[in-house]
Amino acid sequence: MRFVIQLVAAVAVAFLAGQAVTATQDTVWPQLAAGVAGAVLAMLAYYWVVRLTEKREVTEAAAGPAAGGLVRGTLLGLALFAGVIGNIAVNGGYRVHGLSDEPLAAVGLIGFMAAAVVTEEVMFRGVLFRHVEKLTGTWLALALSALAFGAVHLLNENASLWGALCVAIAGGGMLTSAYIATRSLWLPIGLHFGWNYAQSAIFSTEVSGNGLKPGLLDSELTGDRWISGGTFGPEASLSTLMAGVIVTAVFLWLAHRRGNVVPPRHRAASTLVR
Template sequence: MRFLLQFAAVVAVSFVAGLAVTAAGDNVWLMLAAGVAGAVLAVFVYAWTVRLTEKREVTEASARTAASGLVRGTVLGLALFSAVIANIAVNGGYRVHGLGEHPTGAIGLAGFMAAAAVTEELLYRGVLFRHVERWTGTWIALTLSALVFGAAHLLNDNATPWGALCVAIAGGGMLTSAYIATRSLWLPIGLHFGWNYAQSAIFSSEVSGNGTNDGLLYAESTGNAWISGGQFGPEASVYTVLTGVLVTAVFLWLAHRRGRLVPMRREARTAALTLAR
């Protein structure tokens, strides 16, 4: 019941945030404001629902660690995607033609991506992964939540099974392992935002098969789809998969060092979850 209530609450606020951002239309400042407001509302609703249903302090969304987690995650996300697109470009999969026609679009995209990153992390890491981990342990929960995260991207316009699998392996693995290593939602939220913002607002590339955006650069994907990611975008590139696997491995190593991996054995899970928080 707790899972269903939390899941429904986050889905509802995600729907409202999406409507608000859509209603902003082409006004980049309204989109920015609507996206940020939706993100803040989503965190508030999540924390309130978890506190109500689980009768505990919501440490994974603590305001004390918000700023540091968001900043570190955003910088990491920007750096990682920049490294991916640089490798793609060097190998002929991405070409820049100049500045974009509407670079102010990057302002509105900050709000859009903030709302998307926050609501998705609350749903897939804060609700889905966290509850499944309590039932099965870290490894099964990591695998299942990553697969669900990837499968959800099959609903996108230019989705492909390969693209969804790449999102599951790279995105699902990287973001979930960031949560496991820190037991905080702020780092994965920042990482998710930084990655998507760089992808859309800076490099103007296709985002998970959802189309390109008016960002700072006027660019196009070219050449071999295994390198560029094809119609799905750079997230279906082999360089994204390699980067995601490497970062996931580093976060899981940190989680192991910090004692934050929850075993499958039922008798050991309760104690491990308590220590991991």
């Protein structure tokens, strides 16, 4: 029941935030304000509903580590995507023609991405992964929540099965492992925001096939779709897939060193019996 209540609350806030951002999508400053407000509301709603239903301190959303986690995650996300798009460009899959006709759109996209990222992290890491992990242990919960994360991207405008699978493996794996390593939502939120913002607002590429308008640059993805990601965007490229797997492995190594990996329930039970 706790899971259902928390999920319903997260979905409801995500819907409201999405409606607000969509209603302001053609106006830069209102979109920025609506998106940031939606992101803040999503975190407050998560904190409140978890505290209400689980009667505990919500350590994964504690305010203390927020600034550090968000800054580190955002910088890492920006750097990772810059490396990915650089590799795509070197291999002939990305080209820049200059500044876009509406460079200020990059400001509005701060709000759009803030709302989208926070609501997704709350749903998939804060609610889904955390509850499934209690039942199955870390590894199966990681796989199941990552697949669910990829599957919802099939609803996007230019979705493809390959693109959704890449999102599941690279995005779902990377973001969930960041949560496992830190047991905090702030680092994955920052990482997710930095990655998505770099794609949309800086390099003006598709984000998971969602058909967003360009940000700062006038650019295009060209050539082989295995290199560029095609109409789905760079997240369907082999460069993203490789980068996501490597970063996931690093975070899982850190999680193991920190003792943050939860064993399957049957294994935990057998250990207790001994």
